Amino acid sequence: MAAEQDSAGGERLASDRVFGVIGGLLLLLGLVYLVRSFLPGGSDTGAGPAPAAAAVPALSIVSPSAGAELAQPAAVELDAGTALVAGPTGWTAEGRHLHLFAGGTELMATAAEMQHLGGTRYRWTLPRLPAGETTLRLAWSDERHRTIPEGASPTVPVRLR
Known part of the structure; x- marks a missing residue:
């Protein structure tokens, strides 16, 4: 694998960079999911409004x-x-x-x-x-x-x- 020098003088492999990018994308995806869960409509998939909960029958x-x-x-x-x-x-x-x-x-x-x-x-x-x-x-x-x-x-x- 190709290696390059980092700013501290150590070697950094290309695979480290790939895993870093994947980790960053997963963190970003988790953040987007978390923010959407707090918005009105919850974690709506865009398929329209969530069905209303069944009404509780009156006794x-x-x-x-x-x-x-x-x-x-x-x-x-x-x-x-x-x-x-x-x-x-x-x-x-x-x-x-x-x-x-x-x-x-x-x-x-x-x-x-x-x-x-x-x-x-x-x-x-x-x-x-x-x-x-x-x-x-x-x-x-x-x-x-x-x-x-x-x-x-x-x-x-x-x-x-």
Whole structure:
């Protein structure tokens, strides 16, 4: 290989220069990628706008109504806004699963507790809960059981007997 003198008097091979140019190009490419990832649109490939994230279905409690007095075992009729499927993380839809908050108690329905009523409506028979005033609210959770605020139902105050 051809060698040349560098400014310090040492030899520098042509391959050193080639590897230096390749390394510089890789650094420049990494810098361009990093800058593009912080721009609006992220690391867009130029193929058009990124698809919007799927909207989180709105949950609603159809029954009981606010102020209802419920004998136990109580049932909640709900509209999930989408079809639910029984899975290993509870009743799921599009990577999310359903939780019910009854006061300070957080519940996930078992397969036996949920009944499909048609469309996106379901009846959830709750396990026995402490009697007294409480509130009911439905919310989606992710695979780590973290509550997803979007799509949660309004809170419904009830009295359990």
